Structure formats: structure tokens, C-alpha cells
Amino acid sequence: MPGFDYTLSALVYSLVQELCAGADGNRRCIENDVVRFVSAQHAHTPDFLRLPLRVLTIVFDAWPLLTTGQTFHRSAPEARRRQIARWRASRLGVQRDLIRYYEGLAVFGWYACRDERGSPP
Amino acid sequence: MTQRDSTSLRAEVIVIGSGPGGALTACLLSEAGRDVLLIEEGGDDPQSSCEPFSSQEMLTKYRNGGVTVALGRTNVLYVEGRGSGGGSEINSGIVGRVAGETLDDWRRTHAVETLSEADLAPCFAANGRELRTSVPAAPAPAARKLQEGATRLGWQSADLERLVRVDAGEGGGPTRARRESMTETFIPRALRAGCRMLSRTRALHISRAGSEWQVLLERTAPGHSPNQSPVRLTARAASLFVAGGAVQTPALLRRSGFKTNVGNSLHLHPMVKVVAQFPDDVVADDWSMPSHQIREFSPRLGFGCSISKPAYLATILLSNPENLPLLDAHWRKMAAYYTTTRGGVGTVRVLPGFRDPLVRYHLGDADLRELSEGLARLCEVLFAAGATAVFPGIAGQPALRSVADLALIPDPLPQARTSVSTVHLMASCPLGENRSVCAADSFGQVHAQAGLYIADASLFCGAIGTNPQATVMALARRNAEHFLSRQ
Secondary structure (H helix, E strand, O other): OHHHHHHHHHHHHHHHHHHOOOOHHHHHHHHHHHHHHHHHHHHHOOHHHHHHHHHHHHHHHHOOHHHHOOOHHHOOHHHHHHHHHHHHOOOOHHHHHHHHHHHHHHHHHHHHHHHHOOOOO | OOEEEEEEEEEEEEEEOOOHHHHHHHHHHHHOOOOEEEEOOOOOOOHHHOOOOOHHHHHHHEHHHHOEEEEOOOOEEEOOEOOOOHHHHOOOOEOOOOOHHHHHHHHHHHOOOOOOHHHHHHHHHHHHHHOOOEOOOOOOHHHHHHHHHHHHHOOOEEEOOEOEEEEOOHHHOOOEEEEOOOOOOHHHHHHHOOOEEEOOEEEEEEEEEOOEEEEEEEEOOOOOOOOOOOEEEEEEEEEEEEOOHHHHHHHHHHHOOOOOOOOOOEEEOOEEEEEEEOOOOOOOOOOOOOOEEEOOOOOOOEEEEOOOOHHHHHHHHOOOHHHHHHHHHHHHHEEEEEEEOOOOEEEEEOOOOOOOOEEEEEOOHHHHHHHHHHHHHHHHHHHHOOOOEEEEOEOOOOOEOOHHHHHHOOOOOOOOOEOEEEOOEEOOOOEOOOOOOOOEOOOOEEOOOOOEEEOOHHHOOOOOOOOOHHHHHHHHHHHHHHHHHHO
């Protein structure tokens, strides 16, 4: 499901860019590690949660189509940040939960991968 | 696509799950001359296969990569080990014993026979003789802080005995600590005594087949990829011990049609974590778990140190992302601590068409009030230890800077904004003679199912308020010895 993979990757990059600082010289490699980590974690998620999370991630990707004509993963960084902020503050718990799920994995992955590459904070 | 293998394995005893309860049971029965087949769903990676508390460990030794959640008004994130040795390969190995008063309660509420503190003492002692334990000679800096705070407040606290072997370094080099996990202790002993072990093999279903128990198994090849088909086979034995842990055991039993008092009374130790910042460095030379706990309010409230690698600190600080930049500047001065309670109750259910069980947990207002009290006391001891700031895992909660700020801690803790997690799950199939609430008899045999036993933390009658591994193993030894005496 390439649409899902592109979205997961774009979302993780955006969250890491927003929330995680440092590792300037090595940043791109660590970001790639984090995307692989989150993708692997998603594959391990309990099966009754995995499909709803996939569907919701694809809905997240398609959300801006009506207003901007672009999917999330094709949007500019600033538009991505705005969409994440809107879902994070949404009145709908399911939208907040999706962002929280990816935030938790991305931030844990960032610091773990950074540590494992020998670049602690 | 699943391949079928006509092979039917036979043994006198099958044990499903190689965690502390299953490994000890398999070992004792094998050494008593029984023909034992030990089934393990996960891989057989040795303890040294990955760095403790690393992302690789999460993916290879934790069930669902550590992404498991008990759903409720307050979701509770939990972790379970998966692989040879189960939880003993990933936990802190802290030796805690169930309190005598708790066992007295179990006898009253669940009519458990022959389970007093004195009854269990020889089992704790025997396990203690067979496993090496150690208390750190010098507590880790984060543990020392907790100790200092407790001393200043006049609270009882102690360095904890852990199932850790300390080997002398080669050529006078630094000493090396290794967990006395099941892959280092009871599994090799069981294998030496003739036990056969099948790893990467999942028990799908159990059923009665004449006078025997039949287990339908699904086995994957090493390095299994999604394109490879698992192989299905069966195994039969006169006696079957299920030791998959407090979630997987009731899931397997319910999937197989055994539902009476199974999966209805899950208990856990709800845990709220904080990051404390100190004026001086608290980073340890290694990443071993600092093992100091405050006992003043035990078993109702527990307090201790948690793993404080930056990734773990970050997940707590993420409750309020504006605090994350502090990590880069001050991580050496930061450590993670927790408070736990025994509150709430939950269920384990199997969803048609899915492999993973649905776990639900309910924390009521009283439980969230107790967690609030625990959090306030934890912050109090950390400030007494000299913390300059405490960051609770509660969204929207400002950092606490002094004892005066304890008034800012919500009471009860907010349902949806509090990050609650746990590493201790138990009591989903309680033992005892009270058939209105118990799944198994006083020695772990499922009621009305001769030859079908449970051998893990599922058998507890409630939350015990301390690390459960030692009690799981004491109970497993008691029940295995009873099984052998009856044969």
C-alpha cells in the first residue's frame, strides 16, 4: 500500500522536524532510521488496531485534497505542520489519537536511533 | 497460506510459554523424569542478542514491538515479553515477594487452600538457592536520589535484590552484570534434563482428545518472512500447562472454549511516570535499571526508578512537547521515576478473525485519586532529594518547581490526559476453590478440566503491589511439586 507508506514517512519526518532537535551532522540518516523503526513498529501493532490505523492514516493523507488539491504527503512542509496541528487539537478523539500514536513512536525512535548511532543528545 | 504437517508430537507434559512460570515448571518436571515438550511462540535469541532497552530489543523481544494497550476511558500502555524466557529477558529482575496479608486476603476471598506466607516460604527459598541475586554495591545516581529523599522524609526504602549475576571482569577488568533470566537458568537446565523445546511455535487452540490434551500449533521458520507459509502441526500429552502470561493465557483458553472465570478479572499495577531534573548529573555509567524502591506506603502505593535513557525520558516529556528541548540541554541531570498503585480491573477477550486479544481496563475515580496521591508523594520525595523540577506525564500539566506546586496536581488525575502504563499484568484466571470467581483450583488446575493447568501470573487473585516474577516462580514451584506428588 504505497500511499500508506508515503504518508507514514511524510508524517514521521514532519513530526521529527517539529519535535526533535540536534544531531545536525547525522540528522538525515537518523531520520531514515526513525521512519524504518516506526514502519516496523506499525507492522507489529496488534492486528485489530493495525487496519483502523492504516485507514485513518490514509484519511489523514487525503484530508487536504478538498481544500488544497494536494495530499498530505505531497504538501509543503508548512502545510503539513498546519494539518498536524489541526488534528492534534481536534475535538475528535480519533484524530488526536492518531497524531499521539505517531508522535510517541517518532520521538522514541528519534532518541533511540540517535543513541544507537552514538549521537546522544 | 498455511501448510499442514501430519506430524503429531507426543509428550507426557506440554508447557506452553517459556517465561518464569513455564520455564520453571518445564525444568522441575523434566528433572523429575517427565517427558516434557516446551512450546515458545517467539524466537530463541540469547540474552546478548541485542542491547537492553534498545529499539532492536523492542522489536525482537517485546510482544507487538511493545505497542500494546489496554483500552478504556484511560488507556493503559503495557508491555509483555515474547521469546525464549519471556518477560525475564526484558524486565529488571527485581525480587519482590507477595505480602502475607495479601495471601490471607486471597484465602478469604477466593478460598485458596494451603497458600499462606509460611506455605510459600520454602518455594521462595528454593528459587533463591537456585538463582543468583545481587544488590548493587553502590546504587546508581538516580537510585541514590530516591534514597536521599526518603531518608530526609523518614520514609522506609531499600536497595532491591535483583536476579542479576555479577561476573568478575577478565584480567581484572570491570565486572559484568547479566540477568539471571530463564535462558540463562531454568531453560538450559530443562534441556539438559531431556526437555524438548519448540520455539517460533504458536499455540492456536487446545482441545480434549480422549484422555489427552491436544494442542494445534503453528510454526514459522527462522527469519520468517511474510511470503513464507507457517506450518501447522499438533502435539498431544496427558497434562498441559499454559504459561503464556496474564493476557495470552486467557486468550488461548477462551479461544479454545474455556471461558468460566477466564479473562474476567485482569489486574495490573497502573503506573504514572515523571522526569525529575536535578542540579547535578544522575546519568549512570551503564544503563542498568536503578533498583531502589520506597516501601513506606507498600503495597498500596509503590515508588521507584525507571529506565532513564533519553528515548524513555522523551516519551514522558512528550506529554508536554514544549519541554522536549530541555532534554537536549539537561538529559544528564534527568532521571525517570514512577508511582504505582493496585487499582482498576479489566478483561481479556478474543475478537473473531483476529489473532491479538482485546484487553480493556477500567480505572475509576477512586483509582485516579489514588494515583494522584502517589504522584504527589513521589514529587515530594524527589523535591526532598533536591530536584529542581519535576515533569509529570500528564498533558497540559505545568512543570512542578517546588513542594508548594504539589497543589497543582489534579485530584483525581484527568482520565484522558494522563499517560498511564504498566509492566505488571496478573490475576486474569485466579486460583482457589471459590468457583464463582476462580478459573483454576488451589494448585492451578482449571476447574473441571483434569490435566489442564495454568502456571503464570494469571493465577494471582489480585494485584500484589510488588514486582511479580519471584511470586510467579514460587507459585509455579509449589504447583509443580503438588502435581508431581499427585502422579
